[in-house]
Amino acid sequence: MQWTPEGPDQVLIAKVFEEAAARFSARPVGEPRLGWRGRTFGRLVERPGGKAWLRVVAAPAEKVPEKLWSGMATAQAVTGVRKPELMDVWETAEDGLRFRAELSTFVPESVCSATPELREPISLPDQWWRQFRSSLDAVAVTATDRVSVRQDLVTRRLTWVSDGTVPTEVKVFTASHGDMHWANVTSGTCVLLDWEGWGLGPAGFDAAMLHAYSLLVPEVAARVFETFADVLDTPSGRQTQLFAAAELLVMVGRGDHPELEGPLRRQVSGLLAAGGIG
Structure with a gap:
């Protein structure tokens, strides 16, 4: 899927994120993190049960990649791997776009690199x-x-x-x-x-x-x-x-x-x- 959200779409994604946070009784506390080409919007949130990670993914309603849409949910069947656990899901649609909000357990560890490609040496035991x-x-x-x-x-x-x-x-x-x-x-x-x-x-x-x-x-x-x-x-x-x-x-x-x-x-x-x- 080659779609990239433009300015109004980015504003709408952020708005849906706020709606999702309210539905999950979550308060955004971390800095927003955009995914590849701005198609996802994620942020650390706090809930009565503790910290969690909330992410919203967006796609044109007529071009929703169903495989990617359900990936996080179906990955819960993979065992023997440390990964975030999916806690809740909410979907909505607005202005020709579909949105999927996924609430997952928060992983406090830092990623190995801020970019997909490794740009400098890293020491891993x-x-x-x-x-x-x-x-x-x-x-x-x-x-x-x-x-x-x-x-x-x-x-x-x-x-x-x-x-x-x-x-x-x-x-x-x-x-x-x-x-x-x-x-x-x-x-x-x-x-x-x-x-x-x-x-x-x-x-x-x-x-x-x-x-x-x-x-x-x-x-x-x-x-x-x-x-x-x-x-x-x-x-x-x-x-x-x-x-x-x-x-x-x-x-x-x-x-x-x-x-x-x-x-x-x-x-x-x-x-x-x-x-x-x-």
């Missing part, structure tokens, strides 16, 4: 890496019919980035978080945030995406690869790495993460030169 690995393993074995990454998308991206020189069929799909980057994981206790896009994707997709988002900090990228070497350093893992790099290069072409372009192109060249993909 071995226990954190073990928790992160076990979390993605737990997600991968979750049974679901939700789809995060379609085969046709993989085919298009791999054909484009390789000029049609690599196999494009994904042999194994497993459940994935679907939006794994450094602004969606905390640095204290390893908590995974923002589950709206979770579902089936190529095996190793989350690890490959985090590795790609780490390329500006080579030592962290190396640690990601080391932690998931048994998944990534295989023919199918290299295929997934190539797909992840292609996905981010498409985002670069749209104006996102421009600093990653050089490292991503080197990553693609290295994978294609090494071969053994798919």
